[in-house]
Amino acid sequence: MSDARKNAQGPATAEPEATPDVRHPMEPFLRMDRFPHIWCPGCGIGTVVTCFADALKKGAFDLDRVAVVSGIGCSGRVAGYIKLDSFHTTHGRPIPFATGLHLSNRRLKVVVISGDGDLIAIGGNHFIHAARRNVDLTVICINNFNYAMTGGQVGPGTPVLAISTTTPFGNFEHPFNLPALAASSGAVYVARWTSLHVRRLTNSILEALTKPGFTFVEVIAPCPTLYTRRNKLGTSLEVLESYRDNSEIRHGADPSTVDISFGGKIVIGKFVDIEGKPTFLESLDAAMHRALGKDYGLGKDYYMRSAGQRALVDREARHD
Amino acid sequence: MKASPEGVLTGAHYLDGDHACAEGALAAGCRFFAGYPITPSTEIAERIARRFPKVGGVFIQMEDEMASMAAILGAAWGGVKAMTCTSGPGFSLMMENIGLGIMMEVPCVVANVQRGGPSTGLPTMVGQQDMMQARWGSHGDYGIIALSPNSPQECFDRTIQAFNLSEQYRLPVFVMMDECVGHMTEKVVIPEPDAIEVVPRRLSPLPPGEYLPYAANGDKVPDMVTAGEGYRIHTTGLTHDERGYPDMTAEAQDKLVRRLRAKIDDNAEKIYDHECKRLDDADVVVVSYGITSRVARAAIDAALDDGLRVGEIRLITVWPFPAELIRDLAANTKAFVVPEINLGQMVLEVERAAAGAARTIPVTHAGGWVHDPQTIYDAIREGLRGNAAPRKSARKPRKEKQP
Numbered sequence: 179m180s181d182a183r184k185n186a187q188g189p190a191t192a193e194p195e196a197t198p199d200v201r202h203p204m205e206p207f208l209r210m211d212r213f214p215h216i217w218c219p220g221c222g223i224g225t226v227v228t229c230f231a232d233a234l235k236k237g238a239f240d241l242d243r244v245a246v247v248s249g250i251g252c253s254g255r256v257a258g259y260i261k262l263d264s265f266h267t268t269h270g271r272p273i274p275f276a277t278g279l280h281l282s283n284r285r286l287k288v289v290v291i292s293g294d295g296d297l298i299a300i301g302g303n304h305f306i307h308a309a310r311r312n313v314d315l316t317v318i319c320i321n322n323f324n325y326a327m328t329g330g331q332v333g334p335g336t337p338v339l340a341i342s343t344t345t346p347f348g349n350f351e352h353p354f355n356l357p358a359l360a361a362s363s364g365a366v367y368v369a370r371w372t373s374l375h376v377r378r379l380t381n382s383i384l385e386a387l388t389k390p391g392f393t394f395v396e397v398i399a400p401c402p403t404l405y406t407r408r409n410k411l412g413t414s415l416e417v418l419e420s421y422r423d424n425s426e427i428r429h430g431a432d433p434s435t436v437d438i439s440f441g442g443k444i445v446i447g448k449f450v451d452i453e454g455k456p457t458f459l460e461s462l463d464a465a466m467h468r469a470l471g472k473d474y475g476l477g478k479d480y481y482m483r484s485a486g487q488r489a490l491v492d493r494e495a496r497h498d
Numbered sequence: 499m500k501a502s503p504e505g506v507l508t509g510a511h512y513l514d515g516d517h518a519c520a521e522g523a524l525a526a527g528c529r530f531f532a533g534y535p536i537t538p539s540t541e542i543a544e545r546i547a548r549r550f551p552k553v554g555g556v557f558i559q560m561e562d563e564m565a566s567m568a569a570i571l572g573a574a575w576g577g578v579k580a581m582t583c584t585s586g587p588g589f590s591l592m593m594e595n596i597g598l599g600i601m602m603e604v605p606c607v608v609a610n611v612q613r614g615g616p617s618t619g620l621p622t623m624v625g626q627q628d629m630m631q632a633r634w635g636s637h638g639d640y641g642i643i644a645l646s647p648n649s650p651q652e653c654f655d656r657t658i659q660a661f662n663l664s665e666q667y668r669l670p671v672f673v674m675m676d677e678c679v680g681h682m683t684e685k686v687v688i689p690e691p692d693a694i695e696v697v698p699r700r701l702s703p704l705p706p707g708e709y710l711p712y713a714a715n716g717d718k719v720p721d722m723v724t725a726g727e728g729y730r731i732h733t734t735g736l737t738h739d740e741r742g743y744p745d746m747t748a749e750a751q752d753k754l755v756r757r758l759r760a761k762i763d764d765n766a767e768k769i770y771d772h773e774c775k776r777l778d779d780a781d782v783v784v785v786s787y788g789i790t791s792r793v794a795r796a797a798i799d800a801a802l803d804d805g806l807r808v809g810e811i812r813l814i815t816v817w818p819f820p821a822e823l824i825r826d827l828a829a830n831t832k833a834f835v836v837p838e839i840n841l842g843q844m845v846l847e848v849e850r851a852a853a854g855a856a857r858t859i860p861v862t863h864a865g866g867w868v869h870d871p872q873t874i875y876d877a878i879r880e881g882l883r884g885n886a887a888p889r890k891s892a893r894k895p896r897k898e899k900q901p
């Protein structure tokens with residue numbers, strides 16, 4: 179074994195046996211050899227990672243069959259810390275990348291975790307089209323109301339009046355209402371939580387993960403370094419307190435009514451949960467069976483053989 | 499490894515280049531296609547949409563070319579052979595994720611059926627103007643492979659070759675077709691599956707825990723794995739170490755980027771593919787590719803009939819460029835004549851390789867039609883004069899007659 183290969187096994191193998199009680203409960207889900215992470219103290223992204231990992235744990239998922247795809251941004255770095263097959267792609271493109279990954283390998287549960295700028299601005303077109311097609315993806319959007327990674331510019335979710343480096347006199351553009359965008363584009367599951375609501379967020383992510391089709395969870399999260407401080411919203415703790423005081427749980431609310439205004443109420447909850455809408459692959463399979471009958475080749479075992487695949491795809495194991 | 503029979507339409511067919519390219523992809527084992535319609539490449543997508551369902555492939559028409567390119571990268575990680583096709587405007591949009599494919603080392607194929615540019619240019623008419631874009635279009639330094647077929651038969655053969663090279667060297671490989679080759683219809687013979695050699699994915703024999711995603715083998719190419727098999731890999735477009743983890747240092751950058759370049763440069767001898775004729779005693783060598791190599795035929799034959807000593811190099815692998823071949827010839831050759839349907843792109847490579855030892859004479863064409871062979875013939879005549887100052891008349895491009 180080369181030196182490089184030895185190193186790859188990481189410091190964990192080099193250390194003396196860790197006593198079980200000092201292991202972090204999230205350790206099986208995280209790339210411990212990549213810590214400390216890059217996120218600032220008080221940042222909301224880490225909370226989302228914890229809730230996601232917790233949802234995986236609660237759902238007892240086969241972790242070998244879950245993949246995470248992120249774009250670029252502080253939120254885009256999530257893929258780098260999660261111990262699953264994880265892909266850190268290009269700015270705005272995690273959804274089409276994830277689409278290809280999922281369509282080529284049905285056994286994978288593919289989750290996109292990325293930022294508001296990544297998913298809704300540069301990647302907005304991919305977002306609405308994946309929702310329209312009802313591709314079986316779970317998309318978690320960490321909305322910190324700005325482009326954090328690049329230093330705090332205005333984004334598609336920045337509320338009117340908020341200060342950013344490129345709206346130094348206050349934002350005057352109408353922001354997107356993300357749940358409304360997702361719902362009107364065809365998402366079968368739409369929820370919004372804040373990084374304060376960890377238990378509900380975890381359950382919501384779990385629901386989204388287990389539901390076939392395009393499922394969407396928006397998480398309002400503080401970016402103390404660039405957004406909340408600049409907008410004089412207080413310390414991260416105070417921001418979390420404001421989430422407690424300013425948020426209102428309204429399950430089933432009409433998504434078109436859940437706009438976010440600067441300093442205004444944040445409506446949270448599960449807004450959309452539709453049953454029975456066929457996913458992209460279900461629609462594809464149905465259409466092809468209708469047209470081609472037994473000539474439809476997707477069920478045949480040679481599907482994956484082309485690339486020298488070890489495992490054959492079992493159509494029935496789609497949601498295992 | 500031999501081609502899997504399901505995708506191979508063995509027999510003699512009458513196909514255009516686009517359709518032949520699609521059949522080549524099927525024979526090579528391609529089972530995922532994502533694309534966005536654009537003339538003159540659309541027929542590739544259309545044929546694949548019709549053919550895939552019966553052989554277990556997934557076709558998806560994406561919302562744009564950025565998505566198409568991203569999707570085939572994802573699909574390749576999912577374990578299948580994947581491709582997209584496009585033309586100039588779409589090729590421009592794909593560049594960002596082509597870079598990601600280079601950085602993540604993802605095997606896949608992009609067919610670019612070239613039309614006249616810039617911008618929307620001449621959507622239905624021929625060009626060869628994306629040759630440098632194919633080499634340098636995505637930002638940063640890297641090696642690349644691009645093939646240039648000159649007939650529908652070659653669209654079939656070279657697409658298979660492109661898949662094979664992409665698997666061997668783990669990168670997006672370009673099939674640089676052109677509108678003429680894409681839309682001309684000729685006999686295409688598809689062999690028995692047993693006669694088609696396909697390169698399978700180079701999957702790592704190492705178990706999870708021992709496998710390092712970016713630890714290269716002796717040929718500077720790392721082995722790959724498939725998502726969902728327990729390796730729990732991380733891969734990123736950021737500069738990374740052998741684990742695939744981001745490493746934001748000049749040292750990591752140097753190591754990675756030099757390898758991405760070297761995996762093509764150092765293996766170039768194995769990658770090169772070109773057709774050479776009468777190079778031993780040639781006074782003038784015509785260097786051409788794609789449809790222009792067939793237009794040059796008339797000019798070369800006329801020159802040979804005149805008793806002139808004219809050699810030929812047809813570039814099949816346009817990238818990497820066979821600079822040494824040109825360099826060696828330059829000592830004993832008066833001139834290289836390089837016709838191409840652009841204002842001089844590959845000729846810059848010829849000129850660089852010849853390094854002043856022989857003249858290089860571009861025969862340019864702005865696109866929309868192929869050369870009048872007379873312009874190539876005139877350039878051959880011009881080349882025989884060696885390093886003497888060029889006659890004015892010979893340098894001036896002749897006005898093309900439009901049909």
Ligand SMILES: Cc1ncc(C[n+]2csc(CCOP(=O)(O)OP(=O)(O)O)c2C)c(N)n1
Nearest residue numbers: 250251252253269293294295296325326327
């Ligand atoms: C094509 C492209 N354009 C611009 C950038 C620069 N960039 C990096 S991250 C980012 C914004 C990220 O914002 P968001 O997705 O909200 O993530 P956050 O950092 O706020 O978590 C931008 C514009 C880039 N990497 N690629």
Ligand code: SF4
Nearest residue numbers: 217218221252326401
């Ligand atoms: S800049 Fe903002 S979003 Fe980025 S890590 Fe820091 S707090 Fe989090």
Ligand SMILES: [Mg+2]
Nearest residue numbers: 293294322324
């Ligand atoms: Mg953001």
